[in-house]
Amino acid sequence: AALTPAGRPLAGRHVLVTAGPTHEPIDPVRFIANRSSGRQGFAIADALARLGARVTLVAGPVTLPTPPGVTRIDVESARQMADAVQGALPADAAVMVAAVADWRVEAARQKVKKDGGAAPALTLVENPDILATVATGPDRPALVVGFAAETEHVIDHAIAKRARKRADWIVANDVSSDVFGGKANSVHLVTADGVESWERMAKEDVARGLAQRIADALQARP
Ligand code: CTP
Ligand code: CA
Numbered sequence: 656a657a658l659t660p661a662g663r664p665l666a667g668r669h670v671l672v673t674a675g676p677t678h679e680p681i682d683p684v685r686f687i688a689n690r691s692s693g694r695q696g697f698a699i700a701d702a703l704a705r706l707g708a709r710v711t712l713v714a715g716p717v718t719l720p721t722p723p724g725v726t727r728i729d730v731e732s733a734r735q736m737a738d739a740v741q742g743a744l745p746a747d748a749a750v751m752v753a754a755v756a757d758w759r760v761e762a763a764r765q766k767v768k769k770d771g772g773a774a775p776a777l778t779l780v781e782n783p784d785i786l787a788t789v790a791t792g793p794d795r796p797a798l799v800v801g802f803a804a805e806t807e808h809v810i811d812h813a814i815a816k817r818a819r820k821r822a823d824w825i826v827a828n829d830v831s832s833d834v835f836g837g838k839a840n841s842v843h844l845v846t847a848d849g850v851e852s853w854e855r856m857a858k859e860d861v862a863r864g865l866a867q868r869i870a871d872a873l874q875a876r877p
Contacts, residue, residue, distance in 0.1 A: 663707030664870040670708045671746040671796070672700045673753035673785065675715030677733045681777065682763040686731075689754035693717030695802075695840060696752030698862035700725045703750075706866050711743040715753055733759060733782035740785055748798040748869055751786040758782060790821040798872050799823050800865075804830045813845045823847070823872075826865065844868070 660666065674696020676689040693714060700712040701722035710725045713736055721727045728743070730736045733755045740749075758779035767775055790799045801822040803813045806829070813827030825845040832841075841855035844865075853864065 664874060665703060665866075666707035668708045668747040668873055669711070669745070670703045670869070671711050671713070671740065671743050671749040672696055672703065673713045673715075673736060673740060673749075673751045673755075674700065675717040675719075676754045677715045677736055677756045677782075678731045679733065679756045679759040679782075680731075680762045681760045682765065682767045684766050687756065687758075687760060687777075688716075689756050691715070691717075691754035693719050694838075695858045695861065696750075697722060698859045699750055699752060699865060702859070702862040702866035703869065706870050711746070713739045713743065713753070732756075733785070737783045737785045737788065740789060744789070744792075744794040744796070746796045747873055748800065749786075749789050749796045750800045750865070750869070751789070752802050753785070754804065755785060756782060784820065786822060787820040797876055798869060800869070801825045803827045806831045810843055810845065810850055813843060814850070817845050826861075 675693035676691040678686040678688045680686050697719050700710050704710045704722055704724040712725050712727045714727055714729055716731055728739045730739050736753060736755065759782050761778040761780060786801045799822045801820055803816045803825050805812045805827060809827050809829045813825045817825040827843045827845055828840055838857055839855055840858050840861050842853050842861055844851040
């Protein structure tokens with residue numbers, strides 16, 4: 656059956672999604688990484704595409720299939736993710752779900768060898784904040800959504816993050832329980848209007864709910 660326009664409220668819209676972890680090389684054979692399966696971000700890309708959006712998914716290293724109809728750009732490091740995101744703009748909305756490593760390593764060109772002496776020290780350098788860069792840049796999408804994984808003071812941290820990063824919305828999730836790699840998520844949607852706490856639900860349902868909210872928001876501001 657033909658899909659009605661009502662079923663595809665994001666038709667003609669471009670939405671950019673980041674998902675997964677980033678890997679930051681230590682040397683050619685080692686890396687440090689953030690914990691993320693990419694499941695929530697991929698589910699959001701899928702839900703947005705189902706509502707008719709053209710979706711660009713910038714994905715860190717994950718083992719997940721590309722959702723149907725989604726354009727996927729694979730990256731490894733935070734700096735590669737930042738470049739891919741800049742290259743994918745402009746967009747009507749950006750949803751930054753990736754667990755970006757906050758620091759990269761001053762990497763060695765050759766494999767670091769055990770030499771019987773002291774363990775090597777890693778020098779860390781702060782990575783660019785992709786969300787803040789997009790939210791304050793010249794190509795700012797009409798709607799910028801960030802995620803915030805927190806282990807305590809979830810809502811307070813999310814409210815502060817929303818202001819600091821100039822995001823329109825922050826989806827805050829409590830990662831003190833078994834979110835990572837799991838199938839369910841409990842989130843709070845923090846907007847200019849306040850905080851909405853959603854019941855714990857499958858990541859696909861979080862994705863569907865968020866995609867519908869994004870469609871509503873973009874319809875309200877053409
Ligand atoms: N983010 C990003 N680029 C970074 C770090 C974070 O785009 N270098 C985005 C994430 O994708 C997420 C949001 O910013 O949408 C919040 O990430 P989070 O790690 O919770 O925020 P931080 O500012 O890094 O704060 P924290 O010290 O709590 O890690
Ligand atoms: Ca961080």
